Amino acid sequence: MPHIGQLNENVAIDYVGAAVSNSSSTDSNSTRLDMSNWDGVVFVTTITDSTATGVATLKVEQNTSDSDTGMTALTGASAAVTCAVNDDVNGKILIVDVRAPRERWVQGVRTSATANIAFGEILAIRYGARLAPTATSSTTAAAAEVVSPAEV
Numbered sequence: 001m002p003h004i005g006q007l008n009e010n011v012a013i014d015y016v017g018a019a020v021s022n023s024s025s026t027d028s029n030s031t032r033l034d035m036s037n038w039d040g041v042v043f044v045t046t047i048t049d050s051t052a053t054g055v056a057t058l059k060v061e062q063n064t065s066d067s068d069t070g071m072t073a074l075t076g077a078s079a080a081v082t083c084a085v086n087d088d089v090n091g092k093i094l095i096v097d098v099r100a101p102r103e104r105w106v107q108g109v110r111t112s113a114t115a116n117i118a119f120g121e122i123l124a125i126r127y128g129a130r131l132a133p134t135a136t137s138s139t140t141a142a143a144a145e146v147v148s149p150a151e152v
Contacts, residue, residue, distance in 0.1 A: 006145050006147070008136070009134060010127070010134065011125050011134065012126040012134050012135075012137050013124075013137055013140070014123065014124045014125075015121060015137075015139040016030035016043075016122050016139075017029075017045075017110070019120050019121055020110060020118060021118055022117065022118040023117070024054065025113070026117065027110075027111050028109065028111075029061075029068060029107050029109050030107045030108040030109070031107070032068070032107045033105065033106050033107065034104060035101050035103075035104055035105065035106055038126040038127065038128055039100060040097065040099035041060075041097075041101070042095060042097045043058060043060060043095070043096045043097075043122060044093055044123050044125070045093065045094050045108070045123075046092070046093050046094075046121070047090060047091070047092050047093070047119060048120045049118035050083035050086070050087055050090055050116070050117050051086055051116040052086050052115060053082065053115045054083040054115035054117040055081070055113040055115075056083070056112055056117040057079070058078070058079050058080075058095075058109070059111070060073070060101075060106055060107070061073050061106065061107050062101045062102065062105060062106045063103055063104075074098060077096050077098050078096065080094075083117070094110075096108065108124065
């Protein structure tokens with residue numbers, strides 16, 4: 001069987017946004033990512049606190065340039081959940097996967113509405129590298145890769 005490498009050699013995992021405190025009107029953009037050598041990207045964020053009726057949303061926007069001005073939401077690229085009772089979506093995640101964005105730059109956007117929602121950090125995983133193996137992201141402090149490891 002040919003060696004196709006480990007996941008970390010075929011994706012770029014980036015920390016693209018800090019946690020966001022409780023608010024009923026969050027509008028928090030991630031770092032913008034260059035998709036010129038990638039087929040797709042998955043944005044993932046956690047919900048760390050939720051109040052009944054609060055709506056937590058993660059959406060993805062794109063632009064032809066590395067600028068927040070002109071970013072446009074992508075059709076269908078949105079994940080949302082409404083908190084039914086206090087704390088019922090705490091510890092849950094929102095995921096949006098965009099394959100083949102039409103423009104070069106993308107960003108994730110976390111929003112809250114109606115009642116308080118707090119978000120954890122947001123990560124982006126770019127996949128389908130046109131040039132593999134990929135370099136470790138500049139936001140990575142340390143990484144380890146092992147193949148068939150022995151027990152300690």
